[in-house]
Amino acid sequence: MSSKKYRFSSLDRYYMEIAINLAKSQKGLTGTNPSVGCVIVKNNEIVSFSTTEINGRPHAETIALNKNIKKNQGSTVYLTLEPCSHYGKTPPCTNALIKSKVKKVIYSIEDQDSRSFNMSYKILNSNKIKTKSGLLKKETKDLYKNYIYTKKKKLPYVIGKLACSADFYIYKKKKFITNEHSRNVSHLFRYENQAILTSYKTINNDNPKLNCRINGLTKFSPSKIILDKDLKINLNSHILKNKTSSKNIIFHNSKNLKKISKLKKKGAKLIFFKIEKDQYFNLQKILKKIYNIGIHNLLIECGKSLTYKFISKKLINEFYLFKSDKNIKNKLNMNVSNIKRSLNTTYGHKSYINTYLDNDKLIHYY
Numbered sequence: 001m002s003s004k005k006y007r008f009s010s011l012d013r014y015y016m017e018i019a020i021n022l023a024k025s026q027k028g029l030t031g032t033n034p035s036v037g038c039v040i041v042k043n044n045e046i047v048s049f050s051t052t053e054i055n056g057r058p059h060a061e062t063i064a065l066n067k068n069i070k071k072n073q074g075s076t077v078y079l080t081l082e083p084c085s086h087y088g089k090t091p092p093c094t095n096a097l098i099k100s101k102v103k104k105v106i107y108s109i110e111d112q113d114s115r116s117f118n119m120s121y122k123i124l125n126s127n128k129i130k131t132k133s134g135l136l137k138k139e140t141k142d143l144y145k146n147y148i149y150t151k152k153k154k155l156p157y158v159i160g161k162l163a164c165s166a167d168f169y170i171y172k173k174k175k176f177i178t179n180e181h182s183r184n185v186s187h188l189f190r191y192e193n194q195a196i197l198t199s200y201k202t203i204n205n206d207n208p209k210l211n212c213r214i215n216g217l218t219k220f221s222p223s224k225i226i227l228d229k230d231l232k233i234n235l236n237s238h239i240l241k242n243k244t245s246s247k248n249i250i251f252h253n254s255k256n257l258k259k260i261s262k263l264k265k266k267g268a269k270l271i272f273f274k275i276e277k278d279q280y281f282n283l284q285k286i287l288k289k290i291y292n293i294g295i296h297n298l299l300i301e302c303g304k305s306l307t308y309k310f311i312s313k314k315l316i317n318e319f320y321l322f323k324s325d326k327n328i329k330n331k332l333n334m335n336v337s338n339i340k341r342s343l344n345t346t347y348g349h350k351s352y353i354n355t356y357l358d359n360d361k362l363i364h365y366y
Contacts, residue, residue: 006132012106015039015046015078016136020108022051022060023080023143028192029220031056032296034081034111034147038064040102042075059084061093065100072100079107080140082133085123086115094123104130108140112151146297149317156291156298158315161189162307163322168340169333170304181357182322184214189320191217193299195249195290199306200228209238210301222299223247225290227281227306231259240266249293251286283315304336311342318366319343325359 022037029035033056040048048071050063061083065072083093083105097105110118110133124131141148146157163178163186164170170177178186190196190212202208203226211221224239224247231254233240239248246267253275254260260270271289276282290298300310310316321343329335344350347365 008106008132008135011044012078012135015041015076016080016106016108018046018049019078019080020136020139020143022049023140026051026054027143028194028297029054031194032150032294033057033059034144036060037078037080039078040064040068040072040075041078042071047071047075057090059090059093062090062096065096069100072102074101074103076104076106077102078135079105081109081144082107082111082116082118083120083124084111084113084116085119086113088115094120097124097129098127102129104132106132106135108133108135109137109144112144112148114151146317150291150296154291155287156296158287158298158300158310158317159189159193160300160307160310160316160319161186161322162319162336162339163324164336164340165324165326165328165333167327167329168337169328169335177326177328178322178324178360179358182324182360182362185357185362186322187212187214187217189299190222191220193222193297195223195225195295195297196299196301197225197227197290198300198302200226200231200233201306202302203237203239204232204234205303207234207237208301209242211242221247223249223295225295225298226250227286229253229275229279229281231256231263233263235262235266240268251281251289253281283310283313287315304334304339307336308339308342311339311346314346318364319347321363321365322357323361323363325361 019037019039023035026035030052033052036052038050038060039046048064048067050060052060083097085092085094105124121131149157165177196210210224212218226233228250229252231252248268250268250270251273252270253273263270273281300316343365349366351364353362353364
């Protein structure tokens with residue numbers, strides 16, 4: 001029987017919804033691997049469940065199958081994503097499913113990894129494990145939109161964000177534009193991404209920490225990627241002084257050996273990168289390099305100029321604009337109306353997100 005003709009029951013949907021919620025709980029924390037939800041059911045009872053471990057290993061199937069080994073035989077396994085069938089840093093999950101003698105595997109969508117795409121159906125069925133796909137496909141496609149994009153484009157999935165006043169100004173000094181609620185949402189973006197990209201100008205002007213400061217989530221603070229062509233970054237900046245200095249990556253085009261040595265002593269990883277004829281980095285090539293070093297979910301937090309360049313070159317997949325209800329125009333401020341116009345012309349969709357930010361607004365462009 002083909003998966004197209006198979007009619008999923010209300011119980012099938014119920015168990016898959018649980019698997020989807022499990023996968024959501026680890027989204028953004030599983031490195032280059034997708035967060036997969038796994039639920040194992042026998043005699044209409046959940047006997048085991050799991051999600052992909054932080055940083056991507058072990059896989060959800062392996063963890064769940066090892067929790068209650070005696071009850072695996074004859075069970076049904078619900079997965080948000082097609083189980084892997086290739087050898088990588090771990091053996092194929094299809095092997096584990098076969099060895100456990102499960103009766104049926106139901107997964108939602110195919111894995112976009114070319115090594116596994118549409119392979120498990122044939123492998124599992126040939127080993128007398130009934131295999132069906134397509135359950136709650138719409139929901140899981142939304143869950144894996146980042147993963148699908150990175151696999152197809154070989155680029156990181158990029159999210160941009162910016163905070164401005166009601167009259168579209170941003171501060172240059174250490175004052176908050178938006179309220180505490182908006183800032184907490186901003187920290188959630190940091191928690192959900194592997195790295196933050198910024199420029200040396202932002203580091204030198206604002207001296208930000210660029211970490212996640214939500215209680216319980218601080219250990220998930222992202223790596224920092226700094227674009228600094230001439231290595232002008234202040235050696236006394238917060239990000240070079242704290243305990244996570246080893247998570248700093250600096251793209252540069254400098255031959256200043258003295259500065260290079262000092263930065264390396266502070267734990268920073270330096271990447272020498274060519275500049276174009278206009279004396280700037282090619283941002284598309286920068287993103288390609290970031291993908292190749294294993295960062296597939298990237299948040300951009302930088303100043304007006306670099307933000308505008310990323311948007312105008314259509315290199316940001318989604319953008320979030322935090323807008324205060326206050327007007328703050330004065331000589332120290334910088335207007336970002338051009339960014340607002342660029343957002344309206346670059347993205348096909350715009351929505352206002354209700355995040356209970358009091359009088360602040362959050363506008364999502366996608």
